[in-house]
Amino acid sequence: xxxxxxxxxxxxxxxxxxxxxxxxxxxxxxxxxxxxxxxxxxxxxxxxxxxxxxxxxxxxxxxxxxxxxxxxxxxxxxxxxxxxxxxxxxxxxxxxxxxxxxxxxxxxxxxxxxxxxxxxxxxxxxxxxxxxxxxxxxxxxxxxxxxxxxxxxxxxxxxxxxxxxxxxxxxxxxxxxxxxxxxxxxxxxxxxxxxxxxxxxxxxxxxxxxxxxxxxxxxxxxxxxxxxxxxxxxxxxxxxxxxx
Amino acid sequence: xxxxxxxxxxxxxxxxxxxxxxxxxxxxxxxxxxxxxxxxxxxxxxxxxxxxxxxxxxxxxxxxxxxxxxxxxxxxxxxxxxxxxxxxxxxxxxxxxxxxxxxxxxxxxxxxxxxxxxxxxxxxxxxxxxxxxxxxxxxxxxxxxxxxxxxxxxxxxxxxxxxxxxxxxx
Ligand SMILES: Nc1ncnc2c1ncn2[C@@H]1O[C@H](COP(=O)(O)OP(=O)(O)OP(=O)(O)O)[C@@H](O)[C@H]1O
Ligand SMILES: [Mg+2]
Numbered sequence: 001x002x003x004x005x006x007x008x009x010x011x012x013x014x015x016x017x018x019x020x021x022x023x024x025x026x027x028x029x030x031x032x033x034x035x036x037x038x039x040x041x042x043x044x045x046x047x048x049x050x051x052x053x054x055x056x057x058x059x060x061x062x063x064x065x066x067x068x069x070x071x072x073x074x075x076x077x078x079x080x081x082x083x084x085x086x087x088x089x090x091x092x093x094x095x096x097x098x099x100x101x102x103x104x105x106x107x108x109x110x111x112x113x114x115x116x117x118x119x120x121x122x123x124x125x126x127x128x129x130x131x132x133x134x135x136x137x138x139x140x141x142x143x144x145x146x147x148x149x150x151x152x153x154x155x156x157x158x159x160x161x162x163x164x165x166x167x168x169x170x171x172x173x174x175x176x177x178x179x180x181x182x183x184x185x186x187x188x189x190x191x192x193x194x195x196x197x198x199x200x201x202x203x204x205x206x207x208x209x210x211x212x213x214x215x216x217x218x219x220x221x222x223x224x225x226x227x228x229x230x231x232x233x234x235x236x237x238x239x240x241x242x243x244x
Numbered sequence: 245x246x247x248x249x250x251x252x253x254x255x256x257x258x259x260x261x262x263x264x265x266x267x268x269x270x271x272x273x274x275x276x277x278x279x280x281x282x283x284x285x286x287x288x289x290x291x292x293x294x295x296x297x298x299x300x301x302x303x304x305x306x307x308x309x310x311x312x313x314x315x316x317x318x319x320x321x322x323x324x325x326x327x328x329x330x331x332x333x334x335x336x337x338x339x340x341x342x343x344x345x346x347x348x349x350x351x352x353x354x355x356x357x358x359x360x361x362x363x364x365x366x367x368x369x370x371x372x373x374x375x376x377x378x379x380x381x382x383x384x385x386x387x388x389x390x391x392x393x394x395x396x397x398x399x400x401x402x403x404x405x406x407x408x409x410x411x412x413x414x
Contacts, residue, residue, distance in 0.1 A: 056399070056403070199374065202374075218392075219362070219363060219366055219391070219392050219395045220366065220370075220388055220389075220392055222363060222366075223363065223366035223367045223369070223370040223388070224367075224370055225367075226367075228363055230356075230359075237356065
């Protein structure tokens, strides 16, 4: 793939077939006060692709994810979502975009404790203006799909870590986002439960064509992705194919 | 291959090769002299090393071995290829890292390449696992856990390259 042709969102692949870049960071910089977290990070993810972001602790993985997702605004560089520039939008525009087109899963599910599991899942639909009855019906469908049948009325404090994480996954995907951002989604789970969550995440994302950016330091989790990018000292190394 | 790599640094006597081998790769089991000389004569026979001079009083220890272009090419190829990812690789991975550092090459590049090869294999195994039955799954898991252990070693080694470099090139 030609990594230097940066003029358009579509670019030719080796075989000549066009590849659609869903989201791209170009030379992104970000600092927390005087601590530089990203120092010219560039990475692109293709539509429908699952990209794993790996790298040592403190290398800037979460910061990169937050910049790509429009949660943080880079101090230099650009974020391209298809034909749109994310880094030049206002906070309001970015928050609408995140709500309508993105889904999020973090290490600790971050469910709203006052709501039932079903209400948590329905939340993105409700926020996007779907009426309550159809939103709850749609949410209900996800409980069967993610092996959560019967847990609809529990609150987050009454769920195990693995169950809460699957509820969070359902909430992230219920509004059929274009992009799913997952930061260590299995970080707090044991191997078997983590694997279950990853199986469901990959099946659900592939099923609805959601592009996934998955931050993980676990190779077994990254192995679910199509490709990996390695972050080191605030920069990204995307290794090309193994010379044969 | 280890001997060839050691000779790529500079021509050496058999005795010096054995000493360096024992320090870095012997892991507590010194190489018998007999094996040192049989390996060296095999390399000489294959044209990968030549004997540069036989000093007066020629015993086996008087010979200096010099790597040939053929030998150097072989070292070059070996160091720029990832090892086929499979369980129990530690000694080969380790040798490649140490020899890269001894020859002043980028051990980091090699580790990146190896990481990539491992992840690629882990992706294949994960696909097998997701498609197959319980037996496939359990067998794939066994390989995945071993490859993951290799990868952890690769990460730790990458983080310690500076220290290792000092030990290898004092
Ligand atoms: N809120 C914050 N305030 C100040 N510094 C921060 C903040 N968040 C991150 N940093 C710093 O920015 C750098 C990158 O952090 P980041 O969280 O992106 O790393 P990471 O790769 O996600 O690490 P981990 O694997 O431990 O989650 C680190 O040096 C970190 O200390
Ligand atoms: Mg992080």
